[in-house]
Amino acid sequence: MLTKASSLSRLVGELKKLPGVGERTALRLAFHLLKSPQNLTTLAEALLEVRAKVRTCSTCFAITEDDPCTICSGRRDTGTICVVENSQDLMALERSNAYHGVYHVLEGAISPLAGVGPDALRISELLERIHRGGVNEVVIATNFSVEGEATALYLAKLLKSVNIKVSRLAHGIPLGSDIEFVDAATVQWALQGRNEL
């Protein structure tokens, strides 16, 4: 049997660092990988490749392999900047195929409880981009959490001084959902933002 200091125990220890993975899951994953040694190698290689290749775009701070990223260097409307908290949110917006501007990743949201102030975010870099000119609109797409809303308000206030249109993603009833089960605050937003047909 394997001793405590063995390579398998080390692998289990590393897997346990992943979110939502405890001792039992880590052990199960490790034994699964052991059954197909080829997967051990390809996973290790994929990890090292990501470590070597993935960086953040020096313009928008999205996760990328090329700098500038494919969005910043692509044929996009550079007059519109969509501000998101992280690259995962950016990917969700891209999946919608409804946005043709560029992005700016804040790398977080203002959270006094976690000690994250505006200076910890990529806000100065956003202002720099705007001051360079050519930007007509900033779409704030931070999350609708306390931290995301606080960040949105902070940005809106900050951008008021610059003569620029600032918008926020619309609140409302999600597609396919039953109004009966939607929370009251969302229904309130949906009513206030109702559109004429």
Added chain:
Amino acid sequence: MLTKASSLSRLVGELKKLPGVGERTALRLAFHLLKSPQNLTTLAEALLEVRAKVRTCSTCFAITEDDPCTICSGRRDTGTICVVENSQDLMALERSNAYHGVYHVLEGAISPLAGVGPDALRISELLERIHRGGVNEVVIATNFSVEGEATALYLAKLLKSVNIKVSRLAHGIPLGSDIEFVDAATVQWALQGRNEL
């Protein structure tokens, strides 16, 4: 943003091969790893180390780094062989600290539906060990599933020809459980196997 063929997509693809990990979880794990590049490297190294070092013991077929394994080469009662389906089961028995003999890992269980016959298991190697002599008892600790029970019955029949004691782990009420909620078959086993106090 990352293109389809990027290293991050490849990593997500590799993570998706793990049991219980879908597209969303894989993406979440990948982004978690990206946040701490040091973990990317240590996980990759742990994987490669396991690939390089971990093998099966040539005597008992348990997963090990040394051959023979620490159990086969340790001060254990080699007259008792406990037969298990896999190394995970072996580790569970070791955690009990109640067994002092050696093991034999079958590397599976008889499963006609999955096309696994007795020849696919390490049964001939077990018989060889017994024929070499010095074995007094074989404790069958295959799982109490259909496949595990079939394997246990097959082994018991096979070992009848050799003059050897064959035993099976006891059925009964698990420790700390409420008899009210234990299934009828288990209660039946517990009654039949009742011990005098």
